[in-house]
Amino acid sequence: MRQRRIRGPDVGWLAWAQILGVICLSLTCLIGCTSPHTGQRQDNNLALQQLPRAHLTYVAIGASDTFGTGTDNPRTESWPAGLAHLLVQDEQSKGSKQGQDSIHLINLGIPGMHVHDALNVELPVALDAHPDLVTIWLAVNDLVDRVSTSTYEHDLDLLLQRLQKQLPHTHIVVANVPDLTLLPRFSGTDTTTLAHSISSYNAVIQSVVDHHHVLLVDLSQAWQELPQHLDYISSDGFHPSTQGYKRLARLFYQALKQHRIV
Template sequence: MRFLALGDSYTIGEGVDEGERWPVRLAGLLRERGLDVGDPRIIARTGWTTDELSAAIDDADPRGPYALVTLLIGVNNQYRGRDAEEYRTQFTDLLRRAIGFADGKASRVVVLSIPDWSVTPFADGRDRAQIAAEIDAYNAINRDEARRAGAHWVDVTPQSRAAGADPAFLVSDGLHPSGRAYAEWARLALPAAVEALGR
């Protein structure tokens, strides 16, 4: 079964080995449960916003159908101070595209929440409360739009807040999650992915 993962630095796994990326770990967990899932095709890059991801999808031109599509995007919109309603419009368009890649079946799409980087050392000297509030607002949007469309929604934000200041859960830049953190995300996403694949 083909697997497409769409996103930004959190999906490409900035600072970790390829095998530690959460989509790769998720595929492994699915195979352990007897689901014949291939390695994910990943369209993601550090720094991408919603519109940049959309443009990259145009360039990559992935051809469905995919049995599973994941979408995690928005932290760079927040980081750049972009408008939340702009995010809603662009996220909804990306979600529509993700559903299209899943053969028009929203039940095959899994959306992950945006982790909260306000708890990381990278946020030192910044308004941590404001960052957290903006992340919450963005996540309310991606949660509501995912549920409205009939896609799955997985909340990894509490894990990011609980572990975000622990060096074991971060790479050397003090911002991006480590392989240990991504293993937790894969575990959190597993039930939704199993359901998406019809088992």
């Protein structure tokens, strides 16, 4: 009997026009925080124009769960937006008078993105931004599309290598794969096989994180609370809800505080 292929609703390759459109939307969404402008070089590589320096520039690399799919307003309800809000509150508690302008958020989350794609699409924009903080949550699409762990490891290692080479003073945070077997979307799949894939991917992520000495946010453990909080999942049974994204933002914030990054 053929095994049913495990797929999430946002996996697969998007047309380049769609991808570039989402990038433009993601960058346009920054206007609410810092009014950034985007430009395009003659070599067709996306770039960010230089902006007045905020206290902290934060870039989020990821896919639909970073973009904010599952909410009514991804611009304000994604977990990177929630994390930026928590960081603003943290700055204000320290006496900062910059308010919302103290954090410059660039959310590069693109639905359907894989790590290999991010190397060519999201990474150049991240490097142009010269951020103080980068978060990377980019594994689920690779996993459900059955990208081999060796290929995924190579691509994730290359992503971190390039970030650290050009941004040696930037704090980098990587999240692993939560327990997808708890999601309604996968209730009809072989959960034993899925759990094994998650474990294999998370072992690779841990190895790469350790090699590059960056911070891991262990969602595989933190998200075990999901059965007690079904309101954390949106109506598609896969992506977080607005409440779920708030919880994710808090988990990332707690990790940053625990390790004194902020």
